[in-house]
Amino acid sequence: MGLRFSVWNLLLSLLFLCAPVLSENLHDSHSIPSHMNHMDPSTMVFFTLKDLKIGETMPIYFRKRDPSAYPQALPREEADSIPFSLKQLPYLLQFFSFSDDSPLAKAMEGTLNHCEVPPIEGETKICATSLESMLDFVHGTFGLETKFRVLSTKFLTKSATIFQNYTILQVPKPMVAPKMVACHIMPYPYAIFYCHSQMTENKLFGVSLGGDNGDRVEAVAVCHIDTSHWSRDHASFRVLGIEPGSSHVCHFFQADNIVYIPAPTYHD
Structure with missing residues (x-):
């Protein structure tokens, strides 16, 4: 696959300029509410709009990974030459030399399954196999002439605590x-990004957070106002104890997520 990944790696590097190189090896659940101990910590990113106020405290999972360990990205020409479909999984496992029962094979199957699930009502989605396909999707959503901003959650302190x-x-x-x-x-x-956009109303926020251990995070969060078309199996409903459509759902973005929004336009 070579080393022709400079543009993608530049984008990924920009996301981590303010992030330390960390290993995900600690699970600090000190003072986490006891009724949440049975939940998967990685689902603890959800909250409601009423929680979004100064002084509010909540348990949050922020994964912290060394960006150099992420899979490399492929140029569009090379990515397009490799099949990307669940029905081609046996060929892909042979292509990448993965055994059928390996964790990597299971991860690939999960990703391909997720990418082939139809979008919910009012949503558009793509699994971008290259930077070019990601940007095509962004331009298709905003318009070819629309300039945009790139947002991400940033870690301001060094820590291995993830929860x-x-x-x-x-x-x-x-x-x-x-x-x-x-x-x-x-x-x-190789680098695959699941990108999606919803036509329903969303509210986006920048949130300054302080952890119990002194961690500082500048987080990006979104609140989805209409959840009536979401699956009842969505993790947010289990975490928040609500039903689809009964309330809006907010969540924090992880540091390896990319959020695109149209850049503000100014008129004289």
């Missing part, structure tokens, strides 16, 4: 975002 209580330190800052595209990195032998 702890965080307190909102300042009044959350609303961001003007009539549309947005969120891209989430997926487990795969």
Whole structure:
């Protein structure tokens, strides 16, 4: 696959300029509410809009990984030459020399399954196999002539703690975002981003957080106002104890997620 990954790696590196190189080796659940101990910590990113206020404390999971360990990205020409479909999984496992029962094979199967699930009502989605396909999707969502901003969650301190209580330190800052595209990195032998955009109303915020251990995080969070078309199996409903459509759902973005929003336009 070579080393022709400079543009993609530049984008990924920009996301981690403010992030230390960390290993995900600690699970600090000190002072986490006891009724949450049975939950998968990685699902603890959800909250409601009423929680979004200065002084509010909540348990949050922020994974912390060395960006150099992420899978490399492929140029569009090379990515397009490799099949990307669940029905081609046996060929792909042979292509990448993975055994059928290996953890890597299971991860690939999970990613391909996720990518082939139809979008929910009012949503558009793509699994971007290259930077070019990701940007095509962003331009298709915003318009070819629309300039855009790239947002991500940033770690301001060095720590290996991935799960702890965080307190909102300042009044959350609303961001003007009539549309947005969120891209989430997926487990795969090369860089795959699941990107999606919803036509329903969303509210985007910048949130300053302080952890129990002194960690500081400048987080990006989104609140989805209409959840009536979401699956009942969505993790947010289990965490928050609500039903689809009964309430809005907010969540923090991980540091390896990319959020695109149209850049503000100014008129004389």
